[in-house]
């Protein structure tokens with residue numbers, strides 16, 4: 001490894017924050033942060049993390065046990081106008097200081113910054129910050145200068161980190177550090193006197209840090225130390241003794257979100273694997289829900305020793321859940337890698353997933369409105385589970401809610417769909433796309449509407465995948481209405497609908513279809529008469545053996561399909577335009593026929609929300625036709 005800082009030990013070095021940090025600091029300091037108190041919560045949570053890390057090192061024999069119990073001391077000094085938060089946790093080396101306090105390392109923070117940069121409106125920034133933990137930097141909300149004195153447990157050299165939070169920080173050796181641990185010293189700004197009031201500090205700790213598993217002590221010269229947080233692990237206490245606010249604190253600590261949980265599940269598993277667990281479903285979408293490195297927030301404790309703050313206890317499709325598990329059965333004294341492979345962990349994982357799904361199912365039953373909100377936020381990841389986890393497919397099918405052509409509210413279940421099947425209907429029909437509104441207006445739906453056949457309108461990107469993999473629901477296969485032949489002719493028309501006059505596929509129509517196919521050449525794989533259209537002249541569908549067109553587009557854009565599949569053009573033989581096309585005969589109309597056939601194809605593409613291959617050319621040709629139509633109108 002190369003030494004990054006060639007200066008001899010003992011010298012003070014000054015370094016700039018990462019560019020992003022400077023911007024973040026400015027935002028924070030200018031206090032669009034709605035709740036200033038949050039800084040104390042962040043510092044206490046860092047102190048608790050440090051204590052838990054040291055407790056783990058001691059439990060596993062990596063460092064010497066200490067006699068002193070772990071605790072966090074919040075000290076008020078009115079004379080000096082300072083507030084300190086001190087812990088006897090792991091402490092930091094010089095490198096830790098640089099990595100921890102000089103760099104924005106955590107992916108959530110990065111995602112946050114990206115959103116923030118994209119947000120031009122100040123109120124949007126406000127909402128974003130309100131929903132996001134920004135850690136140590138929140139100190140600069142209340143302090144114009146921050147010193148951090150720290151010594152890594154087991155090392156002799158201590159360090160002082162110092163910054164005014166503007167653009168640079170300094171690091172120098174220090175002799176006034178805790179024996180092991182960290183002291184964060186805040187030099188308070190002049191307008192935040194309130195944080196020198198012990199009653200205020202006590203209230204903030206009670207409000208925001210009740211779930212911290214390390215005792216918190218309030219100290220002020222001239223008064224006795226007072227315990228303001230008991231450090232009892234919340235999850236080991238009986239549910240009846242825990243308030244909603246305390247659960248919310250625990251949720252916020254684990255998730256890094258600032259909203260309220262939409263669902264809290266606290267249980268003790270007995271039997272083959274025994275553990276205490278608390279799982280939270282967030283009240284809003286985490287900002288990085290769809291970033292590739294997003295994981296569930298799971299903390300694994302072994303008899304209250306934090307083994308991992310990023311335990312792999314949740315499948316990717318439950319990555320929005322925040323979780324604490326405390327088990328006595330996991331071996332402490334093995335590497336974290338082995339912990340992940342242990343069969344006990346496998347059993348816990350399974351039990352947790354089962355419990356979360358079970359509680360969601362119960363909620364869907366008892367409080368559909370509340371459940372609808374959860375589905376709106378997390379339906380997309382849950383649907384990933386349908387193809388990633390076949391064992392859970394049935395539960396997930398039961399949880400899924402849909403927008404359909406007949407029920408646009410978005411609360412339709414598959415069970416309801418199947419219950420209301422039309423006579424002779426054997427499949428569950430769906431239409432995929434990116435835009436829910438465009439789906440509802442798609443020409444492909446016309447024939448289904450005439451027969452009263454319900455169609456699932458699927459507009460999440462994940463939909464194209466699960467629906468093409470799922471074998472079916474309740475014995476009914478899923479069938480894309482933009483793929484292959486429809487088989488709806490056997491389904492009776494809905495009340496009040498009459499069969500549109502549809503000429504038989506006579507010789508003239510057959511010839512016309514063959515001519516269109518010849519003219520379009522390689523743009524289509526086939527041209528045929530449609531029974532799915534009522535008002536539109538034409539539509540595009542995928543051929544029987546090709547993937548659904550939305551899926552094909554997604555695969556092609558991900559480079560997983562060589563070229564976009566050539567579609568089938570379906571013509572509505574009852575439509576005036578198609579009838580006119582059939583009527584065009586003779587060599588002199590050859591050019592007109594080719595031009596109109598091409599336009600019919602282009603318009604079908606536009607109706608799907610796709611841009612035609614040569615848009616300016618299409619526009620020009622359409623104007624010519626309109627001019628001609630208007631001119632002949634004039635004459636008559």
Ligand code: ADP
Pocket residue numbers: 042046047050087089090091092099100101106134135136137181182
């Ligand atoms: P986060 O806690 O989300 O990682 P923070 O900005 O709160 O982000 O802290 C950044 C890092 O600085 C922590 O991950 C940790 O490595 C280090 N750190 C902060 N406070 C302490 C502390 N009291 N003791 C030890 N390390 C700390």
Ligand code: MG
Pocket residue numbers: 042045046135136
């Ligand atoms: Mg933190």
